[in-house]
């Protein structure tokens with residue numbers, strides 16, 4: 001084992017985070033808001049407070065230093081009427097420290113420290129550097145305990161896997177090790193049970209083969225609170241994600257309904273296994289009322305943030321009211337744990353044609369408790385239906401509504417083949433869920449990709465209108 005790695009897994013020095021932040025604060029203020037995974041877009045960062053700082057490799061002349069940092073970013077509250085003060089999101093950072101950066105790491109530069117313990121040194125995003133990524137894998141492999149960091153594993157991990165960072169647009173950051181495993185390091189972390197680990201573990205116990213089973217994971221145990229920081233899982237080699245595949249087929253003018261049907265089957269397999277693994281509940285009038293109230297609240301908040309939604313609010317409201325009316329008439333629905341943010345980008349197809357579902361984190365902006373609540377499966381179905389519509393509006397050419405319609409129908413057919421119930425037999429619930437998802441997407445795009453805003457807005461126009469879904 002290289003000397004640097006043996007150090008990482010045998011010795012731990014928890015430095016004062018406050019000291020480190022003296023060096024890092026001015027650099028992170030500039031760098032953090034530019035990261036794709038930064039959740040607080042549009043509001044300035046006014047300062048940081050340390051949650052935990054762990055030295056993984058000591059800073060020494062001529063050598064690479066490495067810190068694991070959990071840091072709270074202070075920002076003014078979002079500009080919403082009545083919004084409570086926000087304590088600031090907690091981010092996970094892996095900070096490399098060198099005297100100078102080699103050119104191959106120039107893109108990973110965070111900045112040059114002028115104050116504090118790192119004064120005179122260069123600070124960078126260490127995940128892009130193979131050595132720090134090896135340190136993390138070695139810690140997982142050896143079930144290390146370093147300061148408050150805990151590394152657990154359920155499978156053997158070979159010691160010689162070569163890391164490479166994934167460069168995709170992501171809400172988190174991932175590293176592939178030797179095409180065997182992929183490690184997702186969560187960026188915005190919250191204390192508590194994280195569904196991105198909880199659900200794949202539950203599915204693995206059920207023997208569900210549509211989801212990669214966690215091989216190892218890392219947590220921080222701090223002041224009686226536990227944070228899931230990362231999950232290592234088998235890498236599906238040569239896979240394409242559903243979004244890339246759908247756009248490719250669209251560009252060729254090809255039908256995608258056979259794949260959409262297979263995706264419907266895969267979704268239903270996962271739902272069936274989740275319903276076996278974890279409790280299901282019946283949603284009666286009271287629970288439905290509170291679900292509808294949540295949908296209406298999100299719509300009103302979205303309309304404050306994105307004024308273009310304004311004219312459609314009454315039409316969108318009617319989708320939610322129709323659901324509340326059914327509940328008032330005594331209808332009930334079954335709820336269970338679901339994926340929570342299902343779209344084509346969360347589906348991987350292996351070269352042999354099998355579909356896998358990934359990323360069970362749920363909608364990243366929602367509180368953990370909400371993401372872990374039992375929900376009607378129609379929420380996931382609605383997410384996928386929206387995704388076919390997204391693809392049909394994003395392929396570069398004119399919108400392809402007929403292509404999306406065929407995919408949406410085939411997906412529901414595939415779902416019914418496994419689950420026994422076709423989601424289209426409950427159109428009021430499906431329309432309410434699709435409307436809620438489109439409203440979420442309007443906010444997501446306004447915050448992260450304003451150029452994409454017309455895509456969910458076109459769905460909003462359709463969903464607000466009198467035409468059935």
Ligand SMILES: Nc1ncnc2c1ncn2[C@@H]1O[C@H](COP(=O)(O)OP(=O)(O)O)[C@@H](O)[C@H]1O
Pocket residue numbers: 166168169170171172173174182184212233234235236237239241345346348358359361
């Ligand atoms: N098990 C896996 N095998 C192959 N590629 C994967 C696997 N898990 C994730 N990926 C790739 O990494 C990307 C990001 O993963 P994801 O879990 O969706 O992260 P995020 O929450 O950051 O969006 C995926 O779009 C996919 O391309």
Ligand SMILES: O=P(O)(O)O[C@H]1O[C@H](CO)[C@@H](O[C@H]2O[C@H](CO)[C@@H](O)[C@H](O)[C@H]2O)[C@H](O)[C@H]1O
Pocket residue numbers: 169170171243341343344345359363364383386387388390391441444
């Ligand atoms: O980063 P995540 O994958 O967890 O999810 C977030 O980002 C997604 C975009 O990358 C966003 O999905 C939206 O855009 C997709 C196309 O890029 C489309 O297929 C989805 O249907 C649409 O919702 C997702 O909503 C967001 O949570």
